[in-house]
Amino acid sequence: MSVTPARPPMPTRRLAAAGEVLAAFVxxxxxxxxxxxxxxxxxxxTFVQRRRWLDEExxxxxxxxxxxxxxxxSSQLGFSIGLLRAGWLGGVAAFVGFTLxxxxxxxxxxxxxxxxxxxxxxxxxxxxxxxxxxxxxHGVLGMGRTLAPDGPRRAMALAAAALTLxxxxxxxxxxxxASGALLGPWLCRDVTARQGETFAxxxxxxxxxxxxxxxxxxxxxxxxxxxxxxxxxxxAAFYRAxxxxxxxxxxxxxxxxxxxxxxxxxxxxxxxxxxxxxxAVPGPMFxxxxxxxxxxxxxxxxxxxxxxxxxxxFAPGLLLVSGTLPxxxxxxxxxxxxxALAGVNAVVVGLxxxxxxNPVAIGAIRGVxxxxxxxxxxxxxxxxxxxxxxxxxxxxxxMAPLALGVR
Numbered sequence: 574m575s576v577t578p579a580r581p582p583m584p585t586r587r588l589a590a591a592g593e594v595l596a597a598f599v600x601x602x603x604x605x606x607x608x609x610x611x612x613x614x615x616x617x618x619t620f621v622q623r624r625r626w627l628d629e630e631x632x633x634x635x636x637x638x639x640x641x642x643x644x645x646x647s648s649q650l651g652f653s654i655g656l657l658r659a660g661w662l663g664g665v666a667a668f669v670g671f672t673l674x675x676x677x678x679x680x681x682x683x684x685x686x687x688x689x690x691x692x693x694x695x696x697x698x699x700x701x702x703x704x705x706x707x708x709x710x711h712g713v714l715g716m717g718r719t720l721a722p723d724g725p726r727r728a729m730a731l732a733a734a735a736l737t738l739x740x741x742x743x744x745x746x747x748x749x750x751a752s753g754a755l756l757g758p759w760l761c762r763d764v765t766a767r768q769g770e771t772f773a774x775x776x777x778x779x780x781x782x783x784x785x786x787x788x789x790x791x792x793x794x795x796x797x798x799x800x801x802x803x804x805x806x807x808x809a810a811f812y813r814a815x816x817x818x819x820x821x822x823x824x825x826x827x828x829x830x831x832x833x834x835x836x837x838x839x840x841x842x843x844x845x846x847x848x849x850x851x852x853a854v855p856g857p858m859f860x861x862x863x864x865x866x867x868x869x870x871x872x873x874x875x876x877x878x879x880x881x882x883x884x885x886x887f888a889p890g891l892l893l894v895s896g897t898l899p900x901x902x903x904x905x906x907x908x909x910x911x912x913a914l915a916g917v918n919a920v921v922v923g924l925x926x927x928x929x930x931n932p933v934a935i936g937a938i939r940g941v942x943x944x945x946x947x948x949x950x951x952x953x954x955x956x957x958x959x960x961x962x963x964x965x966x967x968x969x970x971x972m973a974p975l976a977l978g979v980r
Contacts, residue, residue: 583670590659591666594775594799597624598651598670605855612647616654638901639916643818644858644890645785645825648672652891653898660775668891672883676863681878682850683867686843692975698842700946700971702937704964707950709826709929717922725760726919729753735922736929737827746827747817748921749777757916764915765908777899784896788889792816803872804881810836811862811885816893824921825859825886827928834932838869841936848933853964862886894928946970 597619613636618625627635635657639649643716648671654668677766688694721730733749757761757764795809797814826848833839847864854860866882867874938944949970950963 587660587662591655591662594659594663595666595670598655598667599674601651602669602671602674602856609645609647609858610803613650613937616647620654626654633871634747634901638897639894642804642890642893642917643816645815645857645887645892648857648859648887649890649894651742653894656898657773664891664895668887668952672857672860672887675851675860676879676883677853678854679847679860679864680867680876682847683864683879686846686850686864686868690887693972696972696975697968698846698849699937699939700931700966700968701852702842702845703943703967704849704852704950705845705933706929706937706947707954707963707967708849708960709925709933710947710951711954713922713926716920716925720915720918721809721922726915727813729756729760729916729919730926731925733920734926734930735923735926737927741931743771746831746924749924750817750917752925753916753918753920755916757913757919758909761912761915764912774898781896784892788816788896791889791892798842803964805875806879807866807869807873807878808885811866811882812889814887815859816889823863824925826933827924828863829865830928831934833865835968838873839865839934843868845936849964849967852960869937882902 576593601612601615601619605612617632621629621632635650635653636646639646640654642649648668649673651667652664656664658667686694717727717730721727733753736749737745783843791812793813798805798809801809814825814828814832818828830844834841834844844865847861847868850864851858851861860883861880862885863879866878866880867876869878869882938947946967950967953963953966954960
């Protein structure tokens with residue numbers, strides 16, 4: 574039996590509905606381990622099967638929209654569910670509930686990691702870097718099966734990886750994504766558009782246009798505005814990363830590396846340690862920005878840096894999804910737009926594969942023992958063991974030589 578999508582409640586009920594949304598997403602923020610793909614499964618069980626806030630068709634449309642747009646797909650999906658359930662308060666409640674637990678955990682790790690400069694601390698950080706190798710390898714293969722399932726899209730992914738590794742320049746990522754969008758309608762001929770009903774929103778095309786305008790204004794400022802103060806530079810760097818990442822999750826890795834490592838703000842070891850630690854917490858991968866913002870030097874870091882980095886990386890995706898929702902029915906039924914998205918998704922697999930090589934593997938692998946540790950963690954992930962077990966294995970294996978007195 575089809576479930577009618579919930580319409581935004583009347584103003585007198587909206588606060589209570591937003592509280593209901595907050596409670597549901599706090600629980601998900603505390604328990605949703607496994608990354609963006611797993612988050613989608615949690616959301617479907619919670620909001621389609623158990624709570625019945627929307628039906629399968631509308632859930633599928635929201636998921637397609639979140640995957641179509643740049644930004645953190647699971648966070649955009651959660652924000653959209655909250656928005657449809659309880660209006661703007663519901664959207665904010667969904668975002669805060671889902672993000673806050675992991676953001677606080679990553680900020681706490683940023684404070685603790687400053688003291689990890691002895692042999693045991695360095696071994697811990699090295700273990701976390703090996704976690705990153707296993708997780709990104711698992712992500713590349715999983716996304717490859719889903720987003721590059723045929724010959725043309727596999728070729729696009731391989732070409733994207735080769736170009737990115739050969740160039741080494743940050744701008745090549747934008748060239749690759751744009752090329753994927755241009756080649757998609759030509760090479761992805763087997764992809765067809767979805768049909769479906771529209772959503773019951775509390776706003777229309779005019780508000781959507783304003784929201785998209787704010788997104789464009791923010792991106793223009795982040796790309797073109799020189800001479801910003803320290804926290805302004807942080808906001809611009811993380812806004813660029815959030816606005817230009819297609820696929821979300823682990824795909825943000827190369828963009829964040831460009832933002833903080835290539836800019837000279839953090840070293841690669843600290844960056845990879847934070848990325849490894851992010852595998853051990855539930856919630857969105859983009860909460861890594863709380864760690865990175867807190868660890869930035871001088872006036873850019875600390876509590877203010879963490880808050881600005883979080884706001885900067887999530888804002889573009891949330892603006893895009895809320896601004897696009899009123900137009901999604903028309904866009905989602907266009908075959909050329911759907912094929913362009915398929916091309917973008919294919920080259921995103923290549924970008925992530927390039928990031929697996931550099932900086933992840935190059936920054937973490939020191940020898941044969943590290944390769945074996947990372948492969949074992951990868952095997953645990955492939956066997957669908959909890960991500961926390963892979964984290965524990967890498968950390969304990971990295972610390973074992975110290976415990977056994979082996980230098």
